[in-house]
Amino acid sequence: MFAIWPDIRMSEHKIKIPAGEAGAYKITVGTEILGSVWPQIETDFGRYNKFVVTDENLVSAGHLEKLLDSREVPAFVISPPGETSKHINTVISIIEAMEKAYLGRDTLVVGIGGGTVGDIAGFAASVFKRGVPVVHIPTTTVAQADSAIGGKTGVDSSMSKNAFGAFRHPAAVYIDVATLATLDERQYRAGLVESVKHALIADSDYFDFIENNLDGILERKTEVLERIAHLNCKIKGVVVETDPGERNLRRILNYGHTVGHAVEAAGKYELLHGEAVAIGIIAAGLIEIEMKLAEHARLDRIRTILEKLGLPVKLPKDLTENSLIDIIKHDKKAVNKWPRFVLLTRIGQVYSRGGQWAVEVERLIVEKVLRNLQE
Ligand SMILES: NC(=O)c1ccc[n+]([C@@H]2O[C@H](COP(=O)([O-])OP(=O)(O)OC[C@H]3O[C@@H](n4cnc5c(N)ncnc54)[C@H](O)[C@@H]3O)[C@@H](O)[C@H]2O)c1
Numbered sequence: 001m002f003a004i005w006p007d008i009r010m011s012e013h014k015i016k017i018p019a020g021e022a023g024a025y026k027i028t029v030g031t032e033i034l035g036s037v038w039p040q041i042e043t044d045f046g047r048y049n050k051f052v053v054t055d056e057n058l059v060s061a062g063h064l065e066k067l068l069d070s071r072e073v074p075a076f077v078i079s080p081p082g083e084t085s086k087h088i089n090t091v092i093s094i095i096e097a098m099e100k101a102y103l104g105r106d107t108l109v110v111g112i113g114g115g116t117v118g119d120i121a122g123f124a125a126s127v128f129k130r131g132v133p134v135v136h137i138p139t140t141t142v143a144q145a146d147s148a149i150g151g152k153t154g155v156d157s158s159m160s161k162n163a164f165g166a167f168r169h170p171a172a173v174y175i176d177v178a179t180l181a182t183l184d185e186r187q188y189r190a191g192l193v194e195s196v197k198h199a200l201i202a203d204s205d206y207f208d209f210i211e212n213n214l215d216g217i218l219e220r221k222t223e224v225l226e227r228i229a230h231l232n233c234k235i236k237g238v239v240v241e242t243d244p245g246e247r248n249l250r251r252i253l254n255y256g257h258t259v260g261h262a263v264e265a266a267g268k269y270e271l272l273h274g275e276a277v278a279i280g281i282i283a284a285g286l287i288e289i290e291m292k293l294a295e296h297a298r299l300d301r302i303r304t305i306l307e308k309l310g311l312p313v314k315l316p317k318d319l320t321e322n323s324l325i326d327i328i329k330h331d332k333k334a335v336n337k338w339p340r341f342v343l344l345t346r347i348g349q350v351y352s353r354g355g356q357w358a359v360e361v362e363r364l365i366v367e368k369v370l371r372n373l374q375e
């Protein structure tokens with residue numbers, strides 16, 4: 001399935017976005033490939049001037065230096081790193097820095113970092129001079145599994161998350177799983193939830209692989225991480241190719257996210273996204289049991305994996321059922337103030353009803369499940 005390059009340990013995926021978009025883009029996966037990424041970018045995008053977007057932690061971890069190898073490339077280093085900088089003001093500063101560097105429409109933006117950097121870099125690229133291409137080099141478990149693939153970009157307003165956004169499919173993605181070695185343990189574990197989610201919605205063999213390789217995953221063994229990166233690209237790639245504009249199938253990627261987002265917001269973002277989604281995945285499993293789509297044994301398997309990854313599987317004590325219901329009603333995908341839920345018929349298979357992948361669930365069931373999650 002994957003073309004392995006014999007000389008360097010790189011291998012590729014292609015994501016074909018339908019005509020009218022940027023065309024097929026390549027995802028390269030490997031270990032310790034950062035040093036050979038820039039020559040590859042020069043080969044593939046030689047006619048473009050390059051502009052790098054990154055954050056301070058990528059600089060201090062030495063990843064930017066490995067990528068650029070003393071090349072003089074104009075760059076914007078986001079400070080402070082993390083969500084507080086994922087604001088429209090940062091995009092303004094980046095665009096002005098690009099102008100000061102005399103860059104024009106023949107610019108390629110290269111984002112190296114986590115989802116924050118990727119979302120900011122992708123959005124800046126989508127609006128600079130009415131749009132220039134972007135290349136992602138994701139360096140977190142979230143970014144490698146999720147944000148770098150799929151073309152969603154965005155930054156926050158002072159009112160809400162991702163208030164400004166655009167679809168901007170990358171021109172290429174380079175995943176070096178060795179960069180994960182320097183990621184903070186909590187961030188590392190929380191980000192793995194997106195991989196568990198991919199396995200749950202699309203591939204029971206992948207789920208078995210995670211179950212059987214938890215030690216390797218926690219030890220950040222690169223051969224295990226490469227396999228995971230490939231499977232994530234394959235699964236998210238197929239979903240994104242089929243539904244690039246998020247009309248129906250793409251909703252399956254939202255598994256565990258309806259309750260997850262509510263837990264994240266109700267907890268005032270003290271839980272990391274992946275931690276909140278872990279609770280959301282348990283909520284989805286409990287709903288499946290209530291709706292006779294699952295037996296307890298299936299949820300027990302999932303819970304065991306999440307617990308071994310050190311993730312929460314119960315609501316924090318201070319979150320009440322009512323506060324969550326209130327937020328759930330404001331879910332951006334809600335219809336008549338009630339969201340749709342993505343559910344599983346079995347591990348690797350999403351439940352669909354009437355051709356829809358996100359389905360209505362009775363309010364009483366959701367309330368009962370939220371109460372169960374508190375105990
Ligand atoms: N566009 C999408 O489809 C999509 C999908 C999921 C998440 N997101 C967005 O992604 C953001 C979260 O991304 P994230 O979880 O990657 O967090 P992040 O980008 O904020 O990174 C977390 C922290 O780790 C640091 N870091 C990154 N890589 C590192 C490395 N290799 N070594 C050491 N430190 C490193 C960062 O500087 C930051 O402090 C959110 O804003 C979310 O909305 C977008």
Ligand SMILES: [Zn+2]
Nearest residue numbers: 194257273277
């Ligand atoms: Zn998510």
